[in-house]
Amino acid sequence: VVVSELLSPPGDGKEPSAGADPLLPGENRRGVTLDDAEHWIAVYEELTGFLTAINGGAHVGALGRYRRRLDYWRGQWAALSTCPAPAEDTAEEQRRG
Amino acid sequence: VTGDPRADGFHHQALLYATATEFVASAVPVIEGALAADEPVLVVTDSVKLDLLRDHLGSVSSGVAWKDMRGIGGNPARIIPIWRRFVATHASRGRLWGIGEPVWPGRTPEELEEAQEHERLLNVAFAGGPPFTLLCPYDTANLAPAVLRDIVRSHPFAPGDTSPQQGLGDAPFPAPVGAPLGIDLDGDVSGSIRAFLAEHAPAVTDARAADLGVSVVAVAVHMGRPDARARFRLWVEPGGVVAEITGLVVPDDVLVGREWPPAREGAARGLWLANQLCDLVRLRVTPAGGAVRLHLHIPGSGEPA
Numbered sequence: 001v002v003v004s005e006l007l008s009p010p011g012d013g014k015e016p017s018a019g020a021d022p023l024l025p026g027e028n029r030r031g032v033t034l035d036d037a038e039h040w041i042a043v044y045e046e047l048t049g050f051l052t053a054i055n056g057g058a059h060v061g062a063l064g065r066y067r068r069r070l071d072y073w074r075g076q077w078a079a080l081s082t083c084p085a086p087a088e089d090t091a092e093e094q095r096r097g
Numbered sequence: 098v099t100g101d102p103r104a105d106g107f108h109h110q111a112l113l114y115a116t117a118t119e120f121v122a123s124a125v126p127v128i129e130g131a132l133a134a135d136e137p138v139l140v141v142t143d144s145v146k147l148d149l150l151r152d153h154l155g156s157v158s159s160g161v162a163w164k165d166m167r168g169i170g171g172n173p174a175r176i177i178p179i180w181r182r183f184v185a186t187h188a189s190r191g192r193l194w195g196i197g198e199p200v201w202p203g204r205t206p207e208e209l210e211e212a213q214e215h216e217r218l219l220n221v222a223f224a225g226g227p228p229f230t231l232l233c234p235y236d237t238a239n240l241a242p243a244v245l246r247d248i249v250r251s252h253p254f255a256p257g258d259t260s261p262q263q264g265l266g267d268a269p270f271p272a273p274v275g276a277p278l279g280i281d282l283d284g285d286v287s288g289s290i291r292a293f294l295a296e297h298a299p300a301v302t303d304a305r306a307a308d309l310g311v312s313v314v315a316v317a318v319h320m321g322r323p324d325a326r327a328r329f330r331l332w333v334e335p336g337g338v339v340a341e342i343t344g345l346v347v348p349d350d351v352l353v354g355r356e357w358p359p360a361r362e363g364a365a366r367g368l369w370l371a372n373q374l375c376d377l378v379r380l381r382v383t384p385a386g387g388a389v390r391l392h393l394h395i396p397g398s399g400e401p402a
Contacts, residue, residue, distance in 0.1 A: 021304075022302065022304040022305070024308070024373060024374060025168065025169075025171050025172060025175075025373075025374075025375075025376055026165075026168035026169035026170075026171065026175065027168070028165075028168065033162070035162070035182070035186075039179075039182065042358065042359070043373050046359055046366075046369070046370060046373070047311070047370065047373070047374075050311075050315060050366075050370055051311065054314070054318060056311075056314070058285055058286070058287050058288065058310075059287055059307065059310065059311055059314070061303070061304075061307055062287075062304075062307040062308065062310070062311050065304065065307075
């Protein structure tokens with residue numbers, strides 16, 4: 001059982017709010033670990049921090065997407081911190097926009 | 098595999114295999130030995146080999162960390178930060194063990210060039226660090242002879258010619274394919290990219306076009322020269338899109354953009370951001386200044402750019 005399945009049980013028809021957003025290269029939706037969550041939190045914090053620092057109004061769409069993915073990974077991290085993490089990380093269901 | 102994998106410091110070896118059976122026969126004893134000694138192991142290869150190893154290891158596989166190289170390592174510049182995190186997290190637990198396969202059949206020539214550069218940079222990145230043995234599998238049945246010959250130049254414990262090889266840093270980029278479009282970096286970079294791709298590469302989504310726009314701006318902001326304006330041009334190649342920024346400042350650091358944690362300022366930060374967003378990032382230094390090429394794959398196309 002992978003943790004993401006615990007967070008979004010099959011068949012419930014719902015995904016986290018960032019579930020429909022395209023993923024970055026190497027980013028996975030399933031089989032993630034606490035280490036993955038920490039990695040992607042750092043990536044999205046850097047991206048949102050950069051766009052905020054340059055006041056990048058021309059990149060408002062990207063900034064919104066990065067913020068949603070940051071929130072998603074923070075939620076994953078919180079969930080993984082309180083339940084056993086699987087030691088796996090596959091690229092299944094990897095989907096890039 | 099040669100050399101003493103338990104020697105002090107960083108031990109970077111090639112693991113040659115021609116079949117899946119050979120790969121498993123070489124890798125499993127290494128992993129089992131590390132686990133028996135309670136030493137951390139991270140395996141980064143394709144999902145097929147990850148499953149093969151997990152099947153052979155059985156229940157002890159839960160003691161191993163796994164990552165799919167085809168995702169995170171598509172851009173080779175993202176790999177060293179993965180190993181850095183692994184080393185930083187487990188450095189107090191004795192010898193660390195890694196199996197990482199950054200070079201695989203089917204990579205484009207540009208990706209192979211950067212993956213081989215990555216292999217050389219590993220020796221710089223982990224020199225003088227804690228005991229860390231990294232084994233790099235190479236598919237001898239399907240990789241080109243020229244690729245296999247390069248192994249001995251990046252792996253200090255491979256047999257043969259171990260003379261240092263010049264890095265890619267000052268080798269010029271080839272000329273662009275087709276007619277590049279010049280774009281003003283002071284204008285609406287993302288809008289210009291979207292408009293160009295809508296016409297020339299419509300399979301690239303707005304989200305990926307926006308990622309490319311952010312990457313271009315990150316590089317230009319953090320690597321631009323104070324006394325001269327950087328130049329940006331964009332074109333489509335078979336399988337992908339290439340954005341080139343020239344006239345940049347590049348620090349004298351071969352690991353620039355591959356740090357973990359990411360740098361807070363300067364070129365290292367700009368390149369790090371671009372590395373997270375793009376499918377491939379290439380850096381060169383010429384007499385006219387630094388040049389960066391950012392590549393995006395075109396979904397559904399054949400060979401990626």
